[in-house]
Amino acid sequence: MTVEGFSYILGECVTKAKVAKRSVHDFAARSSVRSSTPKWTSRPCRPSSVTPPPPPRPVRPDQRAAVDKLAMPEMKQIRPPAAQVNEGSDGLERRVDETVVAAAHFTIAAASANASAHLKAAWSATYGFHPDPEKAYSQAVKAAEAVVIPATIPNAGTPTLGTALKHLDDTAAKWTTVLDDKTGNPASAEPLIGLIRMLWQGQRDRHAGGPTSKPTTQEAAEAAVHAAILIVQWFNSQAVVKNP
Numbered sequence: 101m102t103v104e105g106f107s108y109i110l111g112e113c114v115t116k117a118k119v120a121k122r123s124v125h126d127f128a129a130r131s132s133v134r135s136s137t138p139k140w141t142s143r144p145c146r147p148s149s150v151t152p153p154p155p156p157r158p159v160r161p162d163q164r165a166a167v168d169k170l171a172m173p174e175m176k177q178i179r180p181p182a183a184q185v186n187e188g189s190d191g192l193e194r195r196v197d198e199t200v201v202a203a204a205h206f207t208i209a210a211a212s213a214n215a216s217a218h219l220k221a222a223w224s225a226t227y228g229f230h231p232d233p234e235k236a237y238s239q240a241v242k243a244a245e246a247v248v249i250p251a252t253i254p255n256a257g258t259p260t261l262g263t264a265l266k267h268l269d270d271t272a273a274k275w276t277t278v279l280d281d282k283t284g285n286p287a288s289a290e291p292l293i294g295l296i297r298m299l300w301q302g303q304r305d306r307h308a309g310g311p312t313s314k315p316t317t318q319e320a321a322e323a324a325v326h327a328a329i330l331i332v333q334w335f336n337s338q339a340v341v342k343n344p
Contacts, residue, residue: 211332
């Protein structure tokens, strides 16, 4: 083999060796890039640091019954303990002592249709969620008129509780109650007549412009409604009697 031939072969070997070396270096570089790329792995969720809300307070049976019976918008604006179902089961009213409510509903059920309607309206205007003291007092007076006028001046042309009260004052000696006085005789109806007088005279918003005219307060309306309930109950049950 000549020197020129040997040199040619040696040069080819060196060139191939350099190419092989560069290929090894490129492969190693690509491998290092792949190994440095982050791998996504699933990690367990850490528990939340937010404090969970406290459990709801238990609802009393009477509250649950009211909510179940009437799903009304008003229930979103009030506290359940302040609400109760009204007598007609078609609305809600402010909570009142159960004994008082039972007595009122008994009187309303036993009264005439006229007196009953006015008592219902007076009660609703007093204890509803939108109280109207003036309406409540006015309806209480009308409820009393519905039983007092037929018992005192049934034939009057334009009777009012005021004209019926005048008749009671003029004939007070003839009116007694089923209660006895300290002598054992039927007690006078004067206390009942006095209650009717207070109910009639206490309505200071009946006329405007007078020196004693003023709006009816919620407290006065409540007192008037319960006074009317007693008056209706006494006349309806004949607890007050007119003697010859």
